[in-house]
């Protein structure tokens with residue numbers, strides 16, 4: 074099918090330019106990989122994908138509401154109906170992640186996906202560092218890397234350590250970390266704090282300081298956070314945990330790059346203020362959880 078093979082070629086060439094291998098966990102994505110290896114039919118022109126003025130050929134996306142932790146997490150003081158509504162959202166979020174990224178035992182149903190997230194994981198590089206995450210989000214990370222490289226030279230930052238997929242969920246409160254699905258990454262946990270978590274994370278000297286901006290409790294620059302947020306990653310610094318090291322891809326993985334022949338989607342800048350830093354003295358008691 075011409076349209077499809079053109080789209081595969083465009084995706085493959087965009088990914089090549091981004092320095093990543095396009096791959097994904099679904100049967101479709103694997104079929105596309107096989108297609109991408111075939112030479113183009115003779116005489117078939119390969120057009121460059123249209124780009125916008127910043128030259129980044131990726132769709133800007135927002136996280137899907139029902140995947141954002143703050144929208145489904147429950148608290149005992151909530152009305153019963155609200156708790157019920159949120160539990161339904163949480164179940165929807167588990168189903169989406171299972172179908173798109175793999176079945177993780179104990180969450181959702183095995184019939185929703187024949188593979189585990191670990192089977193769908195692959196190695197990639199991000200900002201010069203090795204990272205193992207779900208292959209479905211490799212292109213999204215390449216988009217972020219391009220944007221950081223293009224936009225963040227005024228606030229240079231060199232990441233030293235990344236953490237991606239994990240093979241076990243360390244939570245016992247019914248939540249499942251996006252690290253087990255391979256869609257979360259932590260950037261430099263030792264210098265980007267989680268002051269709403271439990272000790273030893275709250276023992277970080279920066280959590281003991283009164284600050285006026287959450288960015289005073291981390292070394293990663295605001296510009297990095299903005300670029301992640303452009304391409305569908307949710308920054309857990311916005312959550313009550315204030316887990317500033319942590320990003321999770323919560324947008325639609327099928328929309329990371331534009332359809333063949335169409336320009337990438339551009340959205341208005343996110344109109345959401347940065348979170349107020351957790352007060353220094355109450356940081357340890359704020360939310361008894363580990364960084365996610």
Ligand SMILES: [Zn+2]
Pocket residue numbers: 252257258259318319320364365
């Ligand atoms: Zn994390």
